Amino acid sequence: MTDDQAIDAFLDYLGVARGRTPRTQEVYRLALTRLQEFMHPRSILVADGSELEAFAGLWLHKKGVVAASRKPYVSAVRMFFLWAQSKKLLVSGNPAAELEHPKTGHRLPRTLSLANAERLMWAPDLGTFHGIRDAAIMSLLMGCGLRVTGVCTLNEGDLQTVDLDGKPRMVVLVEEKGGRMRRLPVPREADALLRVYLGHEDLATIDRDTVGKHGRPDRVLFVNTKHPTLPAHEHRGEARRLTRKGVWSMVQRHGEKVGIPAAELHPHAMRHLFGTELTEDDVPTTTTQGLMGHVDPKTTEIYIELSMRKKMRTVDQHAPLAKMRTPIGEFLKRVPG
Structure with missing residues (x-):
């Protein structure tokens, strides 16, 4: 061989x-x-x-x-x-048995700030089909903590409606790393954007038929409107699926328009924002782990280090300087705000 x-x-x-x-x-x-x-x-x-x-x-x-x-x-x-x-393709034993991963320093991921996330959500023009599509994608990245691959592989059939306390709510069935399936609640804002997107007249004109899970007919959820190499009659079905590169470009385009730093302009920064904000609000680590789809709880614990507002409140209220009278402390009491 x-x-x-x-x-x-x-x-x-x-x-x-x-x-x-x-x-x-x-x-x-x-x-x-x-x-x-x-x-x-x-x-x-x-x-x-x-x-x-x-x-x-x-x-x-x-x-x-x-x-x-x-x-x-x-x-x-x-x-x-x-x-x-x-497969018995080796002459002797496994030469990679002792091969170790390189040792690296511990590096914190770069997350999108909450203020910049808000600016980013206001960037798309909601009066256009592209703007509605882009806002819906970003709402899933921020509101559900999805990986970009998970968003790109979604079909319309992966959006389901459940009854919650007598009210219809949307959940999304997403397949991510290792073929694992997750069923996640969709925030109201993302729910509304998705319904507007699915009902848009421009989407109704696009052939996005595909084969979904278990071989059932389905339709690609997020579509591209241009393909640089395909003729128009072949630009349909799976060829309409928006790619990871397409999502990255979309995020960068909107972010640059409103002046967000380039280091924050990647879809995974939105996923990190999701994990960080759950931790800031004292959501249990096990709940955050389940929502983010982490196999190893140690992966989720990184957001404890990123939750700076929570740490700041703690030191402001409980560190030694907060429990004693100091000259600068007395001065700060007199400063507005």
């Missing part, structure tokens, strides 16, 4: 047997292609442990891949060789 055949078979296994997303398969293919480059002209299947360490360490470093970005490379290599061993 050639390297290319082995990689293709491995990626098929990831998708079918392990339920990994196409995005994960793309990342793993890139990693294994880079390993082929490192091993050339020899097969990656004959690599030994020291060669894999050199690839994942110094070689990738010289190629400009920082430690944090090398983690998926290591994951891809470890899983590939574990699979190759199970």
